[in-house]
Amino acid sequence: MPKHGFLTAKAIGNRIKSKGLQKLRWYCQPCQKQCRDENGFKCHCMSESHQRQLLLVGENQTRIVEGYSDEFRNTFLKLLRRRYNTKRVMATRVYNEYIQDKEHLHMNSTHWHTLTEFVKHLGREGYCIVDETVKGWFITWIDRDPETIARQKRAEKMDAAKKDEEQRQAEAIRLQMERDKAKAEAAGLTFESEFTSLQKAEGDDPVTLKLATGALTATTAPSATTAAGTSGNSTTSTRGDDSAKYLSAIEAQFGISREGAVADGEAGEDGLPAVSASASLSQSSGTARDGKRKLSKVEQHMRDQLEAKKAKELKELELAKAAKAKAKQDAAKQLAEAVWVTPGIVVKVMNKELGDGRFYKRKGVIKSVEGAVAKVKIIDSKASLKLDQRFLETVIPRVGGDVLILQGKHAGGIGQLLKINTDTFDADLETEDKRTIRLPYEHFSKLA
Numbered sequence: 001m002p003k004h005g006f007l008t009a010k011a012i013g014n015r016i017k018s019k020g021l022q023k024l025r026w027y028c029q030p031c032q033k034q035c036r037d038e039n040g041f042k043c044h045c046m047s048e049s050h051q052r053q054l055l056l057v058g059e060n061q062t063r064i065v066e067g068y069s070d071e072f073r074n075t076f077l078k079l080l081r082r083r084y085n086t087k088r089v090m091a092t093r094v095y096n097e098y099i100q101d102k103e104h105l106h107m108n109s110t111h112w113h114t115l116t117e118f119v120k121h122l123g124r125e126g127y128c129i130v131d132e133t134v135k136g137w138f139i140t141w142i143d144r145d146p147e148t149i150a151r152q153k154r155a156e157k158m159d160a161a162k163k164d165e166e167q168r169q170a171e172a173i174r175l176q177m178e179r180d181k182a183k184a185e186a187a188g189l190t191f192e193s194e195f196t197s198l199q200k201a202e203g204d205d206p207v208t209l210k211l212a213t214g215a216l217t218a219t220t221a222p223s224a225t226t227a228a229g230t231s232g233n234s235t236t237s238t239r240g241d242d243s244a245k246y247l248s249a250i251e252a253q254f255g256i257s258r259e260g261a262v263a264d265g266e267a268g269e270d271g272l273p274a275v276s277a278s279a280s281l282s283q284s285s286g287t288a289r290d291g292k293r294k295l296s297k298v299e300q301h302m303r304d305q306l307e308a309k310k311a312k313e314l315k316e317l318e319l320a321k322a323a324k325a326k327a328k329q330d331a332a333k334q335l336a337e338a339v340w341v342t343p344g345i346v347v348k349v350m351n352k353e354l355g356d357g358r359f360y361k362r363k364g365v366i367k368s369v370e371g372a373v374a375k376v377k378i379i380d381s382k383a384s385l386k387l388d389q390r391f392l393e394t395v396i397p398r399v400g401g402d403v404l405i406l407q408g409k410h411a412g413g414i415g416q417l418l419k420i421n422t423d424t425f426d427a428d429l430e431t432e433d434k435r436t437i438r439l440p441y442e443h444f445s446k447l448a
Helices: 009-018 038-045 048-059 061-083 091-098 115-125 146-186 229-254 297-337
Strands: 088-090 128-133 136-141 346-349 363-370 373-378 384-388 392-394 402-405 414-421 426-430 436-440 444-446
Touching: 048 061, 061 091, 061 115, 061 136, 088 091, 091 115, 091 136, 115 128, 115 136, 146 297, 346 373, 346 444, 392 444, 414 436
Parallel strands: none
Antiparallel strands: 088 136, 128 136, 346 363, 346 392, 363 373, 373 384, 402 414, 402 444, 414 426, 426 436
């Protein structure tokens, strides 16, 4: 009985019925054919093509099932990586999105019979982080991209360097405090810290603080014993001795030089030793005479370390850029060497998304080539496509047909197909010089 025309009501009804997902029990995975009812599936199982395909599957069943399993896992992980990346998501949600594709690979043709077994496999092999809850199984994809891992290592290295820098600063401050304490003890001064509440007697004036900038000078203060008359002379002398000891300790600790000071034992009007307005800090105090602050040894050492670290990071960045550029050049060179598309051969389109799947597994002839992109004229159609060689597959002719050798030392030569080896996925060819060679399926294709 002849088939119905393309625009007949029967043909349109069949196309409407074939849209969307069909029942899984009426799907033949080896033949990749979906039947609409039990009668159609029974007729398909009795067909010669199905019986021949079953014989091919039975010869190497383990390898074919492993291939289906690898394809199912790779497609599932590809959807998980692109759709959810490293987010935690329910496994059933990802699987429901996966089976929305009508041409998807069914799970019953793989090693795993249930989604739970497949999820456990992903956890054991380290593809995902798997956890079971009352709501079901949740999975999280593990990003093992080299660039992502390198970026994480750089961030961890920067955090560790920042922490080390803070520790070095804290250690430098602690050493400085210990040195100042040792100098004070050598000068006979002791500092004991005792935290108490503010004790203020009745009638005391408010506490005021006054900050003044300029050269370090000693100002005279009104004597507290003036109102007491001549009876306070001994008290003034004692205060002068204490003040002289205190200023001597300050000079020893901070390196203050007194120029034009009064001779030892002489005091000013209030009993304090007079200090000239030209008293200045020496270089050891960290300030130069011109007003610019000079770095201490600790600060200079820290600055040198920071400069060395910046220089090292800059060098590493330059090396990384050079390595990346070299990798791109190697990839381009490898791509140029691996280009196999050639005008005049028959190829098969393997892109499921092109034209909503209309050109999937359709055969065509390559008319022209630009790099790794080929212009393909679809057989029995007016359509012409430009496709990368990743979406094309070689075509094996019948035994005795002419082929073009695409790769290897015989590349560019014409041969004749003698035998197809389905166990090893290669074939025996006879070259133009009557030599017999064996090549894999990918190294030759049918001549147009």
